[in-house]
Amino acid sequence: MVKFLPLKEAVAENLHDGDTVAFEGFTHLIPTAAAHEAIRQGFRDLTLIRMTPDLIYDQMIGMGMARKIVFSYVGNPGVGLLRRARDAIENGFPRSIEVEEHSHAGMANAYEAGAAGLPCAVFRGYRGAGLAAVNPNVKSVICPFTGEVLTAVPAIRPDVTFIHAQKADRKGNVLVEGIIGIQKEAVLAAKRAVVTVEEVVDNFDDLHPNLTVLPSWTIAAISVVPGGSHPSYTHGYYERDNAAYLEWDEIAADRDRFQAWIRKNVIESSADDFVGRVEHLRKAA
């Protein structure tokens, strides 16, 4: 049964040292508040999976929480590089991390295979690409019907997936809309899923019948955290804080400035601070 919990408890109950964890959100609905709670609770030796690691993995890697990252784009979208991730990969600071790199198509197919309960995904990918040579998890299979050589990658099966979403109803069903990215697959592929939402509404009675709704029984815990995806955005609630993404490039460029930022904005803050961070990003009604 899904539980409505304060974020602190939802994270403590569902994430453990050494877990394989996905904090997903394809630019939209990134679960920043959940990631910051994980930083406050100081987990270690995590395998971090995410198509677009983005700021939150830059922060977790910079805090030395990751043993390994599995990803398909380790950049700050539209801005440039992820400087804490670079420091770890290039210099082993604050610790060296193992890297498993895919393409978006590879990751998307692997999540879908995880949700579908398959051991691997089969698709047409990585043709002529260097990743096939450096990632031993990119293999090939021969189509038994046509003889075509196709690519296979192992399914992604996280111990736990965190996502952000628009809203839950009182029963704990969750609505995701807008750029839905990989949210549904990442939840269904995981052993446990934790969802932060902007709000809880009485029911979903007047929703369009084909919207993406995750039934309550696919989710372990829901936490209400308004603004919880900032500086990412929540479609219908507030816009992406592009200026914060630009600013991150400067913060993450310096090890000391990064630590000071984390101390002020994560360690000495709480999930309740997110609502104030999106106030200026809400559209005038």
Add this chain to the structure above:
Amino acid sequence: MSAAKDMGFTPNEMMTIAASRALKSDDVCFVGIGAPSAACNVARLTHAPDITLIYESGTIGTAPDVLPLSIGDGELCETAVTTVAVPEMFRYWLQGGRISIGFLGAAQLDKFGNINTTVIGDYAHPKTRLPGGGGAPEIATSSRQVYITMAQSKRGMVEKIDFFTSFGHGEGGDHRKRLGIDTAGPTLLITDLAIWRPDPATKEFTVVSLHPGVTRAQVQETCGWVVKFAEALDETPAPTELELKTLRDLQARTKAAHQGTAKGKAA
């Protein structure tokens, strides 16, 4: 290039506008972020109003008023015909053969249109870890054609790339065919100085048109391989007033929008 500046437009503006002209209203274009995104939207706002622009966040037929900073800005979804999940994007729409043009930028490019956006140096011990491929490895092989746009530099246009993020024509000739890739691959390269097309046999990019005021020497000085020029070399038509105004208005709106959310300062 001071020559171009004297003409009332910059080399980068010429690049974006020349790239926009390559797109048609009936194209279904998978848009890479950065320079391709500007070119695709200028095309949509000028001569190709019905073009279908697709970003890898799953937004199909999008028409943003400002250029998105990321491939998943909210406006892409708000203005799209439909928004699909990322697995559907890559499986049905890209792998399914629905994309006529994949439009990519590049950090490093070789003369056969192979692109590196992964690492500078050795993969296991990189000198610089770049963001990586994202959607590009499959955009490069599943789109029916690939257009590439980038500003020229000796660091960017190199004899040998450090990593094959996206496969172009490999070692040239029929290399794509030999790998069983049945799409055309890179058919057009637009830089800030020239328009290039692959030689039909060798597949080596060859300059077919110089932008106004640009010399052959300038193209060679900013390119890391020995440049081949077509026998009949064209001059790229200068930007029209409408093209320039459209691009500049778009960039002004974009700048205002991205800094508009700043609490303090933006870069």
